[in-house]
Amino acid sequence: MSLLSRRHLMMAATGLVAAAAAPRLAFAQAAAAAPSGPFTLPPLPYAAAALEPHIDAKTMEIHHGKHHQAYVTNMNNFAKDHPKLAEMPVQDVLGKLGDVPEAIRTGVRNNLGGHANHTMFWQIMGPNGGKPSGEVLAAIDRDLGGMEKFQTDFNAAGGKQFGSGWVFVTVSKDGKLAIEARPNQDTPLMDGKRVLMGNDVWEHAYYLNYQNRRADYLKAWWNTVNWSKVAERYEAAKAGTLGV
Numbered sequence: 001m002s003l004l005s006r007r008h009l010m011m012a013a014t015g016l017v018a019a020a021a022a023p024r025l026a027f028a029q030a031a032a033a034a035p036s037g038p039f040t041l042p043p044l045p046y047a048a049a050a051l052e053p054h055i056d057a058k059t060m061e062i063h064h065g066k067h068h069q070a071y072v073t074n075m076n077n078f079a080k081d082h083p084k085l086a087e088m089p090v091q092d093v094l095g096k097l098g099d100v101p102e103a104i105r106t107g108v109r110n111n112l113g114g115h116a117n118h119t120m121f122w123q124i125m126g127p128n129g130g131k132p133s134g135e136v137l138a139a140i141d142r143d144l145g146g147m148e149k150f151q152t153d154f155n156a157a158g159g160k161q162f163g164s165g166w167v168f169v170t171v172s173k174d175g176k177l178a179i180e181a182r183p184n185q186d187t188p189l190m191d192g193k194r195v196l197m198g199n200d201v202w203e204h205a206y207y208l209n210y211q212n213r214r215a216d217y218l219k220a221w222w223n224t225v226n227w228s229k230v231a232e233r234y235e236a237a238k239a240g241t242l243g244v
């Protein structure tokens with residue numbers, strides 16, 4: 001095979017032939033789709049397929065690229081008329097929603113809450129997540145009755161959440177843990193608390209693969225937890241530097 005045809009084959013395999021044929025159009029479309037405001041979608045720290053078979057790639061792509069992106073886009077629209085929203089740390093805005101103008105307060109609660117919750121969510125998952133150890137495991141044993149009881153109680157709280165919502169583990173500055181569920185995109189950040197980890201129980205998080213079987217999703221999700229990232233967040237919480 002000639003060098004040229006081999007290169008062409010490789011380009012075709014990666015879908016680059018069409019893009020190369022109309023580079024200006026491709027760039028124009030990319031520019032139009034680019035974030036237009038101060039809020040940005042954090043990239044997934046792993047491939048969309050990395051959490052399979054527990055969470056499928058299509059669910060991850062839609063969840064991250066469409067649902068989370070929509071919260072970001074909506075916040076950028078709010079920030080056009082209310083630039084101060086982007087000048088404070090996200091957790092500080094959510095901790096003082098009463099200071100947000102009433103006309104946009106519910107929108108900020110839902111969309112900035114969604115942005116914060118999902119930013120945390122992508123971080124604390126990953127392939128080859130291992131098991132909790134060290135201080136996090138000691139805190140789970142001390143405050144949540146050990147790993148088995150923790151997982152049972154966490155899954156029960158997530159299963160009981162009627163409709164859409166989240167189940168979280170909050171962490172205080174002295175390292176104490178608690179399981180807390182919230183509806184919609186509400187977050188313990190709204191109560192001035194910090195989130196160690198959490199699971200999304202909106203149907204958009206699992207419906208393609210699990211349909212109505214939320215309990216199965218909750219059980220499988222534990223295989224995706226990145227415990228070294230959770231340990232980092234625990235240290236940050238105790239140091240007072242944990243954000244969203």
Ligand SMILES: [Fe+2]
Pocket residue numbers: 063067118200202204205
């Ligand atoms: Fe979600």
